[in-house]
Amino acid sequence: MKFKTLMTSAMAGLMGLAMLGAAQAEDILDKVKAAGVLKVGTETAFAPFDFIDAGEHVGLNVDLFAEIGKELGVKIEWVTLPWDGVFPGLESGKFDMVAGPATITNARMERFRFTAPIAEATVALLKKTGDDSITKPEDIAGKPVGSGKATAQLAQVIEFGNTLSSPIEAKEYVSFNEAYADLAAGRVVAVANSFPNIAYVAQQRPETFQLIEPPFGVKTYFGFPGRPDPEYATLMDAIDAALAAIKADGRLSTIQKKWFGVEFDTPGKLDKANI
Template sequence: MSLPRRALVTAAASLAAALTLAACGSSSGASAELAPAKGSTAPNGITVNLTPQQNRVTTAKVDAIAALVPEEIRKRGTLTVVDSIGTTPPLDFYANDDKTIIGVEPDIAELVGNVLGLKVEFNPVSWENIFVGLDSGKYDVGFSNITVTEARKEKYDFATYRLDVLGFEARKGSGWKVTGPKDIAGKTIAVASGTNQEKLLIGWNEQNVKNGLKPADLKYFQNSADYYLALSSGRVDVYVGPNPSTAFHGVQSGETEVIGTYSGGGDVLGKIAATTKKDNGLVRALGGALDEIIRNGTYGQVLKRWGLDGEAVRSSEINPPGLPKPKP
């Protein structure tokens, strides 16, 4: 998905509320020490540094964990990270130079690289090409708000690092809230194809039809700019996406708001994970590195930096139960 880059970076003063922290369950008054250069201060006190000089939180290499990295990657000295095209703040988006990717996902990836003693190389691509690149071995790992699912576990290994929360974003004053399937009956909804939010909505539609309610009409567009154009024009009633980005956009635009949140796993607790090709030998190193940054506190600093401390996990799980496969 993509939005005009400049529009995003100039709007980052809204990042903290972005996170509709109450909706995410984060503590109030969170703050972070960021470089003051040309940043913006959001209402809850978080200062967002939009420059390419991110002064990221760093940590030390841990030899015992680095030794778990497959030899080929150790010799190469780089960790090739694939992420979706950087236009979904605060997950990953472009700094004010329009080319440097910043956000919570690259920050966590860099910390993992620190622990493993590897230089992180970012490769922004479209969503579907994340998996194409992982399948081919072109990229080592995906850090891109990827949810663990039972279907994906057949092809990929996962090491979790954040909870998955979805946001339902509608025009302000729409007068409705979303708490479950019945609330979307008969509505027109924008959603990205191939995402767990699409799977959630399809499941809700099935429930509504069984209960004698109208299904929601799901609409698909090429990028997020198109979603928001459709939302502002009234062609769709709501857009469903990652809660951090929907809340960010709501505060940025002043025209929309999050009218409900839900676990990305539906009735199962959804979990976001570092994603790598199955059985390539890398997942234990990723899980070990994530556990290390959780233990030493740098992980918490990064989440607080972006206002996402309410989505923290206590430890990294390797291949935990994921979203169930759709019923045949």
């Protein structure tokens, strides 16, 4: 009898935990809605996605998350920090998701849940205007090349460099602005970043920087990372639905054209099978 009672109690406890887990799965979206605020982590040195202009945080992410906020009925609260602190900040719960954005890779999908792509992220190179020693990506062989610390762009340029006649001398920077400053000063011969980012930089400062075409990286895309934990599932579902609505009615393409000068034909939600 005691054994049966213990088993019944144990089963009741397990069912209670299961019900608690189900309730917790709704907690993050419920908390966001209740607070009326979605906390979003990002860095502000990744133009044209996030950057500071005349003391104001601007960029594609600011515009796009304003639309996401409208869809969810909440305000956006920005939490800014260096890029190498963004993912740890997400995992420690400092904010609800990341604007970034981040390149969608299989390795990152092991740790995070990504939204559908919001722009292309194929990696290309930026050089100093008038540097005739570099006319194509392969010309960086054996030379110092900069990129952002802990970024997919850094990983790709190192991998690309290893295929050349001489490996590159990779230099890591906390922010891409620092990398661009070193490029302007001649401390590196090129900076590797996503095609839309450096196309924007070259467009803004043609007297200093020039885009090296074609891009050398594999075709990749940017998305917004969130946590894969069950309690975040409803929040990420809601953000995916918001992005789908924003894409369907043309708001996404309008924002892309504003910041890139072109719109990207981005696919639907990616998984490991189609990266």
